[in-house]
Amino acid sequence: MPSLTKKAETFTALVLEVFQLNGLLLQAGDRLSAPAGLTSARWQVLGVIDHGPVTVAAVARTMGLARQSVQQTTDALASDGFVEYVDNPNHQRAKCVSLTAAGRRALRKVEQAHAAWAERMGASLGPGVLAAAVEGVREARLRLEKDLNPEEGSHEE
Structure with a gap:
């Protein structure tokens, strides 16, 4: 492995911490969502759909995931009665996904636990540590977005 500069080592340490944090957050999310009959992945999809009916492709873009994996999660949510496919006024074949009453109840239960x-x-x-962490991770994400999609630039919220 080539030697890294101090900046490259520090960035690599950040990446490794974020990977570990992501794994732990998924575990915590699974624990929080299990009493509602959900998983972290299902909770995330319901959270996007909660804002109104959207296509699976739109959910995937919002979450930064492959459409196929979101499709599988959405199909499972539909078979369990948490979401339903509804007509899309903008596209004949690409249906929208909408929360059912059961999906809304499950989502609210997880939101309370969360x-x-x-x-x-x-x-x-500490509030300073937390704020600095959020700012640092946000800046890294924006730079990575720009690096991966130089023609689009960053997508600041």
């Missing part, structure tokens, strides 16, 4: 968990976790970290 709020308590986020309060506890947020209180365990």
Whole structure:
């Protein structure tokens, strides 16, 4: 392996921490969402759909995932009665996905559990550390987006 500069080593350390954090967040999400009959992946999809009926492709773009994996998750949610496919006024074949009453109830249950968990976790970290972490990760994400899609530029929120 070639030797890395201090900046490259630090960036690599950030990447490794984010990978580990992602794995732990998925575990925590699975624990929070299990009582509602969901997983982290299903919770994430419901969270996107909660804003109104959208296509699977739009959900995938929002989440930064492959359409096929979101399609599988959405099909499972539909078979369990959490979402339904509805007509898309903008496209004849690409249906939209909409929450059912059961999906909305499950999502609200997870949101309540998440709020308590986020309060506890947020209180365990100093506000300055937390704010700096958010800013640092956001800046890294924006730079990575620009690096991966130089013709599009960054997509700041």
